[in-house]
Amino acid sequence: MEKIRVMIVGYGNVGRGVVESIKRNPDMVLAGIVSRSPERVKKTVTDVPVLPVNEPDVWMKELRPDVAILCGGSKDDLPKQGPEFARYVNTVDSFDNHSRIPEYFHAMDEAAQKAGHTAVISTGWDPGIFSLQRAIAGAFIPGAHAYGFYGLGPKGGLSMGHSDALRTIPGVKDARQFTHAIPEAIDKIRNGENPVFEPGDMHTRECFVVLEEGADKEAITKTILEMPGYFAPYKTTVNFISQEELDAKYKGFPHDGIVLAAGVTGNGNTALSEYRCQWGSNPEATANVLVAHARAVVRLAREGKSGAFTILDIPASYFSLMTKEELLAHCM
Ligand SMILES: NC(=O)c1ccc[n+]([C@@H]2O[C@H](COP(=O)([O-])OP(=O)(O)OC[C@H]3O[C@@H](n4cnc5c(N)ncnc54)[C@H](OP(=O)(O)O)[C@@H]3O)[C@@H](O)[C@H]2O)c1
Known part of the structure; x- marks a missing residue:
């Protein structure tokens, strides 16, 4: 062949x-x-x-x-x-x-x-594969809403888009952003509550930032915390570190996530489906x-x-x- x-x-x-x-x-x-x-x-x-x-x-x-x-x-x-x-x-x-x-x-x-x-x-x-999981979860548990969470492990998951957004801020030399799922939000779904979430109810964001020489820490923190869409809706922490520390501790592109859907079958029996991916390199x-x-x-x-x-x-x-x-x- x-x-x-x-x-x-x-x-x-x-x-x-x-x-x-x-x-x-x-x-x-x-x-x-x-x-x-x-x-x-x-x-x-x-x-x-x-x-x-x-x-x-x-x-x-x-x-x-x-x-x-x-x-x-x-x-x-x-x-x-x-x-x-x-x-x-x-x-x-x-x-x-x-x-x-x-x-x-x-x-x-x-x-x-x-x-x-x-x-x-x-x-x-x-x-991709999470889209498939969302579609089949909704089809196999009719009426169930599928939720996606990212960064379940202790280090969280590296968001390349949010890291890029940090690097566009004047005075930022390099940066990585790790997303963390909020465990209590996942528990609510597992309990069958089918909650309505705002983005900030599901994830927190942790930023590691290397500054250019002479850059204004406070102004940069404010710009990050107020960035619409990316950080403003979330509980966000900003850590300033050296380039050496960033390179040594936060290298690679780890990420993980889960798609969960909960509902009922028949006369009220609970149904829960979970699909998880854990990647050393996204x-x-x-x-x-x-x-x-x-x-x-x-x-x-x-x-x-x-x-x-x-x-x-x-x-x-x-x-x-x-x-x-x-x-x-x-x-x-
Ligand atoms: N669906 C998913 O689950 C998923 C997951 C991860 C990523 N993605 C998508 O994949 C896309 C690509 O991600 P990526 O991490 O590969 O992006 P990237 O490293 O920034 O590469 C994007 C393009 O930039 C150019 N490029 C890369 N390094 C360069 C350099 N040093 N100097 C000049 N040009 C350079 C390359 O095009 P040329 O060779 O033509 O210059 C490359 O194709 C992302 O935008 C994201 O949307 C999707």
């Missing part, structure tokens, strides 16, 4: 994770990487071609990809790159701006349908989910299915390397 040829678009944390993940999936081969900064990528990647992103004729001919895994940022890269790449090749991406997913889906669906390609959007762990975990979706995309495309899909539209067997008989024997 010929291997699935994967092209990586954009080489950051998730892109690096995809390179590693492909090595663990024997039906895949890394055809090459395309990037806006190929010279930067070539400094560390020497075993596959690295090509400029704006030369589709070159990379389509040289790399002959079956699927492109789009690893650019959700804020500025994917809304532009997604529809552009769907014109040339089947795609998978992890677009995670939740409120804009419907809009992004329709843009990708139109571009992919027009070109006769297949695109899976917004997959990873959230959106981008590597996301990359593994993307690579399994690359397999599914190629299968959908070979069946002649074009347009945009999400994890909710794809049979789980399409992600797996197991045969139908193996799935029946081992997973049922």
Whole structure:
């Protein structure tokens, strides 16, 4: 069986994770990487071609990809790159701006349908496998509301978006933000209360900030605590530390989370479903989910299915390397 040829678009944390993940999936081969900064990528990647992103004729001919895994940022890269790449090749991406997913889906669906390609959007762990858990929890426990919590362990979970937000503040040299779930809020759900939460009722936020020389601690603390959307609705603590301490104690991209849904069945029997993920590296975990979706995309495309899909539209067997008989024997 010929291997699935994967092209990586954009080489950051998730892109690096995809390179590693492909090595663990024997039906895949890394055809090459395309990037806006190929010279930067070539400094560390020497075993596959690295090509400029704006030369589709070159990379389509040289790399002959079956699927492109789009690893650019959700804020500025994917809304532009997604529809552009769907014109040339089947795609998978992890677009995670939740409120804009419907809009992004329709843009990708139109571009992919027009070109006769297949695109899976917004997959990873959230959106991605947690979306699936939310959908099936609501279907299997009718009327149940699904809740997502992040950062259950003592260290909490590193939020890359909130860390980026801290780094945009003038005077901040570097920063990490850890999200902590509030255990009492989880208990309320487990008790079947189906509570209505404000964002600040579910999580607290812990910031570790390295200052530029001469920066005003008090002004920066105030800016953080009052930042709308990101920190203002939450109980937030701000710790100022040195770069050495930040690098030594808070390295890597750990994250974890849980989707819970509680309700009743029959005549009032309680029902609770919980699905938990714990990742030593959020981008590597996301990359593994993307690579399994690359397999599914190629299968959908070979069946002649074009347009945009999400994890909710794809049979789980399409992600797996197991045969139908193996799935029946081992997973049922
Ligand atoms: N759904 C989920 O569960 C989930 C989970 C985690 C992340 N995500 C999404 O994945 C996206 C990518 O995350 P990431 O951590 O990989 O972002 P990142 O490291 O910032 O990389 C994003 C892009 O920036 C460019 N880049 C990276 N490092 C660079 C550098 N040193 N200098 C210049 N350009 C550089 C790369 O594009 P070029 O190579 O083209 O320059 C890369 O594709 C995030 O925006 C997030 O939305 C989703």
